Every structure is written in structure tokens, then in C-alpha cells.
Amino acid sequence: MTEYVKKSSVPGQKSLIRNSVAKMSGYVPGEQSRSDKIIKLNTNENPYPPSPRVVEALLSLDVGKLRLYPDPVSLELRKELAGRHGCKPENVFVCNGSDETLKLCTQAFVENGGSIGYFNPSYSLYPVLADIREAVKRPIELSDEFEWPTDAMADMDFDLFFLSNPNAPTSILYPSDAVRDFCVSGKGVVVIDEAYVDFASHDCMNLALTMDNVLVARTLSKSFSLAGLRVGYAIGPEPLINALMKLKDSYNVDAISQQVALAAVKDSEYMRTNVARICKTRSRLTMLLKDKGYKVYPSEANFIWTKPAGIQAEKLFGILRKKGILVRYFPGDRTGAYIRITIGTDTEIDRLLDTLSKIVDGTFADNDNLNEGKP
Ligand SMILES: Cc1ncc(COP(=O)(O)O)c(C=O)c1O
Numbered sequence: 001m002t003e004y005v006k007k008s009s010v011p012g013q014k015s016l017i018r019n020s021v022a023k024m025s026g027y028v029p030g031e032q033s034r035s036d037k038i039i040k041l042n043t044n045e046n047p048y049p050p051s052p053r054v055v056e057a058l059l060s061l062d063v064g065k066l067r068l069y070p071d072p073v074s075l076e077l078r079k080e081l082a083g084r085h086g087c088k089p090e091n092v093f094v095c096n097g098s099d100e101t102l103k104l105c106t107q108a109f110v111e112n113g114g115s116i117g118y119f120n121p122s123y124s125l126y127p128v129l130a131d132i133r134e135a136v137k138r139p140i141e142l143s144d145e146f147e148w149p150t151d152a153m154a155d156m157d158f159d160l161f162f163l164s165n166p167n168a169p170t171s172i173l174y175p176s177d178a179v180r181d182f183c184v185s186g187k188g189v190v191v192i193d194e195a196y197v198d199f200a201s202h203d204c205m206n207l208a209l210t211m212d213n214v215l216v217a218r219t220l221s222k223s224f225s226l227a228g229l230r231v232g233y234a235i236g237p238e239p240l241i242n243a244l245m246k247l248k249d250s251y252n253v254d255a256i257s258q259q260v261a262l263a264a265v266k267d268s269e270y271m272r273t274n275v276a277r278i279c280k281t282r283s284r285l286t287m288l289l290k291d292k293g294y295k296v297y298p299s300e301a302n303f304i305w306t307k308p309a310g311i312q313a314e315k316l317f318g319i320l321r322k323k324g325i326l327v328r329y330f331p332g333d334r335t336g337a338y339i340r341i342t343i344g345t346d347t348e349i350d351r352l353l354d355t356l357s358k359i360v361d362g363t364f365a366d367n368d369n370l371n372e373g374k375p
Pocket residue numbers: 043044096097098099100123164168193195218219220221227230231232
């Protein structure tokens with residue numbers, strides 16, 4: 001093993017890492033276990049496989065063409081998405097996962113020293129993106145019950161506001177009127193992050209199609225079962241889309257992803273069928289957890305936000321993990337009493353419910369460590 005020459009420790013040498021980067025904490029993604037024994041209910045992936053059309057698209061790939069760069073502007077996919085949302089391809093931006101859109105928005109719409117707003121709690125990437133951009137962070141507290149904080153929103157000043165709707169991790173969908181009024185009164189760009197909207201009863205796409213300061217960000221990671229592909233898109237007014245186009249990597253979406261995403265989007269019917277199954281399982285899980293005394297918030301997403309009964313959330317998270325069931329726990333004042341559970345298959349949810357019963361009736365003790373299924 002070679003050893004690095006330690007230039008950074010020479011007196012008078014300037015730091016090699018930018019100060020703000022050295023100080024910031026990066027985003028911490030949920031645990032990714034590849035073991036088949038694990039029941040993975042922690043990162044809001046879809047438990048069902050992608051459309052059979054995706055398989056066909058992969059099998060029909062012309063591997064020889066991979067020597068060529070992909071279409072830099074993903075035109076075919078943008079045309080298809082534009083057709084579906086009733087806009088022009090010029091209103092569509094295709095990205096390497098929705099996270100790319102969010103990051104580019106911080107570069108496109110926030111002046112140096114400008115501000116980025118978001119709710120607390122919400123998607124934990126937002127403050128990290130603000131740190132990367134060295135922007136002023138303007139977190140707005142949600143109400144005690146994680147609802148829209150009416151008073152706090154009046155006359156808010158920001159360059160960019162990230163509004164996850166339905167919100168993660170709370171699963172709640174905000175009223176359309178409140179969102180519209182906020183976009184009208186807001187002084188900067190509002191990005192409505194609709195990563196989970198296919199599981200919800202309404203969306204805000206009409207705002208992105210009619211207002212000059214609103215973008216809607218969507219992803220194929222959740223409802224289309226394609227988290228591994230990394231494709232998302234944004235819809236909005238041409239000047240905002242053009243700004244993102246200028247900033248993206250030249251070939252931000254690879255050729256395979258463009259082809260596969262197109263096949264998936266064309267088979268929206270398959271996606272809808274899976275969404276319906278997931279929503280049905282969501283209702284069943286909600287009902288059965290409520291029967292156990294858990295508080296469960298009204299979910300419009302592919303996960304639920306719940307306060308366990310008879311056991312602390314963090315402890316429950318730890319025991320479930322030992323039993324091979326991964327859920328998500330977010331420490332902190334606002335979130336530490338809750339866990340977030342992704343909706344899995346019915347079989348997975350039955351295993352979860354069975355394990356929860358055994359934890360509460362004492363069949364499983366805290367230190368009872370089953371080796372099988374350990375992450
Ligand atoms: C609210 C929200 N927005 C965006 C994303 C990221 O989506 P993508 O996988 O397309 O980057 C997530 C992922 O969990 C999310 O929860």
C-alpha cells in the first residue's frame with residue numbers, strides 16, 4: 001500500500017477541502033441490504049417488479065450502440081412525458097433520479113447567500129442540498145400533527161422552497177388550496193416534490209403547467225418500481241426548465257435508462273395496478289396497527305408514519321432490525337417518537353405484524369438475537 005504525502009499537515013498550507021464541505025454532514029441514505037432474508041421496508045421502494053415491458057426493453061437493447069453517447073436531451077422520453085401531462089417537451093426536464101433535479105434547482109434558482117426553505121420534518125436531503133449550495137436554511141415547522149402550518153407560511157421570503165407533497169417521512173398530503181396560495185404568495189421558485197404522488201388522491205401538476213415559479217418533480221423510483229434505474233423528471237415553465245438544461249451534466253441520463261424509462265412510462269397501466277395493490281395493503285396495515293393502539297397518520301404515500309404503542313420507537317426499530325425487518329427511524333425532537341414503514345407485499349406485512357405482536361407479548365426480548373435474517 002502506498003502512503004499519501006501529507007501536504008495538508010505542512011504549516012501554512014491551505015486546506016485542501018472547501019471549508020463548507022469540511023464542516024457539512026453528507027446525506028445518510030437508508031440501509032441497503034441485499035440479503036434475500038431481509039424484509040426491506042425502509043427506503044420506500046416498490047415491493048413489486050417493474051413492468052414486463054421493461055424486461056422487453058432490456059432484452060431488445062442494441063449493445064453495439066452503447067459505443068455512442070446517449071441523446072443528451074432525452075427527447076423521446078420527454079415527448080412521451082409531455083404527451084401524458086398535456087404540455088410541450090420544452091416543459092419537461094429528464095434527470096438522473098429526482099435528486100438530480102433537486103440539486104440542480106439549488107444551483108439554478110438560489111443566488112450566492114440566498115435562501116432555501118423546506119418543512120421540518122421533511123425529506124432530509126433538502127438541508128444537505130442547502131449546505132452544499134452554502135445557502136441560508138429556512139426550515140418551517142409543520143404543526144404538532146405534521147399538518148400545513150398556516151400562520152408560518154404567510155409572506156415567507158426565499159429563493160427556493162422544496163415542498164414534498166405527499167410529505168416524507170410523514171406521508172401526509174397537503175390541501176391543494178394551501179399549496180396554491182403559497183405558490184402565489186411565495187417570492188421565489190417552489191419545487192413541489194411529488195415523488196409519492198401516484199399513491200395520493202390528488203396532485204399539483206396544474207400549478208407547474210400554469211405558474212411561472214412552480215416546478216413539479218417526479219420520479220420513476222417509487223410507483224414505477226425503478227429505484228435502481230435512477231430516472232426522474234420535472235415539469236414546469238420553459239425558462240425554469242431551460243435553466244436546469246444549462247446546468248445538467250452533458251449526458252445526464254444514460255442510453256439504457258432512457259430506453260427502459262420510456263418502456264415503463266408507456267405501461268402506466270401496469271404501474272397503476274401495482275399502486276392499487278399497495279394502497280390496499282396500506283389500508284390493511286393502518287387498520288391492524290390502529291387495532292394494536294399505534295397512532296397512524298393518514299397516508300397518501302407508499303409508506304406509513306406511525307407512533308408505536310407500548311414500546312419506544314427507537315427500541316422497536318432496533319428489535320425489528322435484529323429480526324431481519326428493516327424500517328426507518330429518524331432520531332430527533334420532531335421525529336424520534338415515530339417510525340416510517342414502507343408498504344411491502346402482503347406476505348411481508350404479515351411477517352411484520354406477527355413480529356410486532358411477538359415483541360409486545362414478550363415472545364421476543366430486546367437481546368433475543370436470531371442469526372437468520374440478520375442484515
Ligand atoms: C421526497 C423525496 N423526493 C425525492 C426522492 C428521490 O427520488 P429519486 O430516487 O428519483 O432520486 C425521494 C427518495 O426517497 C424522496 O423521498
